[in-house]
Amino acid sequence: MHIVACIKQVPDTTQVKIDPETNTLVRAGVESICNPYDLVAVEAGVRVAEKYGGKVTVITMGPPQADSALRQCLSLGASEAILLSDRAFAGSDTLATSYTLAQAVNKLNATEPVSLVICGKQAIDGDTAQTGPGLATWMDYTQLTYVVEIIEVADGFITVKREVEGGTEVIRGKLPALLTVELELNPVRYATLPELVRSLRQEIKVLGAKDIGGEPERYGLKGSPTSVKQIFAPPPHGGGKVFETASDSDKVIEDFLSTFFEKESSILSEVLSSDGSDHAQEQ
């Protein structure tokens, strides 16, 4: 079985610091990491391959430096890695990104038919969770999002447990299928030294727009219907009042409560009139 894992290199948002003066993120020099959801996806693919036989190919679209994320995936047991890197891909939104990935999967299909594509549920830098469904649609694969357990892969079918509104469902679909996976699906292994060494030495195939074919106007900026019009700083919250409670806590907290109950009386009465199960903003 040929399994494809799609991954993305993202800025390590846990490392990002806030500038206390301007309240903006200090973004220069932030490290890039492999999107944590995608590592779970690769691990899931390797586990399926180990259980049912097969191999995992990892694909990413990104700048040349994204090869470090691919190598990390190789160290987890993926067999091959493909980097889709081309200036023609620059400026892709989710539609163009999923199209590009679909062209790459199509190319793989031609030589080694793909049964399963696994993506992380979302990338931590954008949180859109749209690339997986987009790719499934371009490929016309069975789409199974928010997977928390892969129950069985057999006879051209896959059964998974997935997270849905208000609970979980067990769902069975036909292969080829595309899964997007939740973090709790499986822990990610700590690579063995031989696997790590293999990942460092292995050649990463770099493909550009010409290599994967497709319609040139669907790539990059041209293929992206959305564009950023402007950016602005979020409106500051409040301009808050500070209460130093260390000196005379009884009095200061009394002061705070007096201010709060006076200034926010409407919010308070609204809150207290609801029985707690109502909608927060119902008026």
Place this chain on the structure above:
Amino acid sequence: MPKNSKGREIAEIIPAKCIGCERCLAACPVPEAMTMEGGVAIIFPEVCIGCGRCFDACPTEAIIFERVRKKKAAKPEAAGAAEAAASVDGHKGVAVFIEVYQGHGAEVSWELMGKARELADKLGTQVLGFLLGHNVKPVAEEAIAHGCDTVYMADSPAFQVYLSKLYGRAVAKMCQQVKPEILLLGATAMGRDLSGVVATILHAGLTADCTGLDIDMEKRLLLMTRPTFGGSIMATIVCQNQRPQMSTVRPRVMKLPRRDPGRKGEIRTLDLGAQADSLPQVIEFMPKAHEVGGVDITKAPVLVVVGKGACDSRHLPMLEDLARLLGGAVGCSRAVVQAGMLPYVRQVGQTGKTVAPSIYIGVGVSGAVQHLVGMQGSDRIIAINTDPHAPMMQIADYALVGDYLEVVPRLIKGIEARLPSLKGVSS
């Protein structure tokens, strides 16, 4: 203006303003001169030829380039703009996809209906509802009560259970028949699963997790504002040439409109000719106990949120008392879940739940970016922390500097003393 060692004046990136849209990269004629690193564009000064095209392309003034040069005629935004304009024509109306759970419309859909009403009034057009399901006529009527003018309904046993492809194709078909200019969906599990399918079938532009929607009246464009980079920058996104302009919005971001049971509207039934495939097939559904009967932190009007600085289960009862007093619930930051003190369903933030209570009380929550994005919609924020410089203290409306073990008991006492009078007034 900086120069490289060849003396050429070159462009320079301001990382704090870069949003990683890669437009500069797409415009740069020298393959080795630019790349992306950590989500920010970087320029290699020695390779840069100082042509200034990246400067022209940047939508956010994140590139410094001051050299005087002949300004090239701006190229059209995308190829085939004229052709695309034609496809924009003839699209009218603001549509909302109505999510159905157990026979009822989801609250987020009504919230969107309220927003759609506002947008449609600006545009001088109708609010449309797209409704799929089985025996969902009562839901259609609810939609009208919440501000919808025309509900397009496809009522069929095939739509009894949500399936991505089936629903995706059906909604895409509705769009092709009805031609709305805008389509709004809830950023729920279903809405996120569905919107990607619909947008891809229609080759439409989709902006996820918008916190603000408005109209550019001059160009009749939907202005979709969403936080980016962990909420530190707001980006307004537009979709010039494709219709519908699609957007998802998280629950509790938009205000729920007043329900008007007497409101009049139209229900039109569409036959989409959908056949339920035998696959995929939902074999079993297991409702989650906590979301049926237990605490749902996203619905609490007051949320007392425990952070790392108050991560001590001995004092949890005290915080629960505070929450109960105000009719609220207790949530927590990621560190508290990791410490095993509270379950994951109580986690607020990027990897947990998005909340927007009327009153948010952060106890020992430092306010990491990932947490802030999950609670920024709160009406009033009270923060209790020993460190006055903690980010949460900076954004709080009321920042109480001190040890929560000192502060919280006094708060409880003070609130208890005040409650009777307040309840007396409000009831």
Place this chain on the structure above:
Amino acid sequence: MKEAFDVAIVGAGPAGTSAACILAGAGVKTILFERGEYPGAKNMSGGVLYGQELARVLPDFAERKLPIERNIIESRLWYLSKEGGYNLGYRDAIFATERKHNVFTVGRARFDRWYAEQARQKGVLVVPGTVVVDLLRDGSGRVTGVVTGRAEGEVTAQVTLLADGVNSPLAALTGFRREVKPEHVALAVKEVIDLPAEVVDQRFGVSGGNGVTTEVLGDIVGGMNGVGVLYTNSASISLCIGANLADFATFKLKPYELIEEFKQHPMVAPLIAGGKSLEYVAHWLPEGGYDTIPRLYGDGYLIAGDSAMLFNAPHREGSNLAMASGRMAAETVIEALERGDCSRKSLADYGERMAQSFVLQDMKKYRGFGPFLHHHKEIFNELPRAATFAGREMITVNGVSKREKQKLIFRNARKETSLLKYLKLLWSGWRAVK
């Protein structure tokens, strides 16, 4: 792991990577382990490097997109009291032209990453994110490779080079170096202050990517034995201040208090005014000097860089010594491998090379410098006070004759400490560095 290597190197800092480059250049099969997620991830230093030594490893470094912050054309030495200080500097245009890259500043996180990448391109297997937890040994005690913290993590090698830094857990664990004593290390804190490149240019009177380094002595470390430095980066300033670890305990001072005070000093404050603090880190420097250097080689292993306590404290040279020792270790190993003998005897050549090079000669020259500073705290207290008095008096124009002022200064200096003590200080200072 089944695969065997000629050489295993622990630590991808300047010492380990220099060795790796030279070994790979000679076709030696080399594996280089780094515990950080990438080389440089765990690194910090004042960030000064020396072109001459780097060129001996990578002659074409300038063409390899070396990430230089600023090329240093002026070195300043400050002698400060709490309120003021003396400034002695030397600037020369030759350092911007003919002798460019004599000294330059780098961001170590970026530099180390770049340096390891050069090694990788030369054929070294650079393995990041992997901790070496122990050494492999045969029955005779000879080192035969390393044990990493990963599964199937043993790697055999004919020679192992320990270059894992001053707080090398490995050296302590394996007994190759004595446990580091507090008085043999300095605790230094560094803060990087963000400023636009033009502002740095203006404040230091430089342009075109050139910069200035400043070494700071005197009463800036709360009376402890310590120094500060101030380096220009392309769009930031690195401030570093450190003191003997044992002194920190005795004086009950906190490192961040030192750097806060340093930042407010009238000679420092205007240079960093308006800048934002980008990062704040602390690290150790091996300043025990010549007498704390362990045996540099044994059966199947060598030690280089900070692991070997190679640091020239008076000149603040560390990375230089690390690179040179790594290079010499590699040269020794290449010959030993050719001989097919990696025993202690065969590797003894390393000790020989080191002894004849500037590395050990400089270390030896300043052998007494550490103890000298340690025993003469007046250098950090009374002396700067007397010097300040002198400076102020000579510069203040108030009708008092210069001859009278000299008398005053002399009297004040005598008040601070006795004449005999000054003479002793001079004498032992001379002996410490002669």
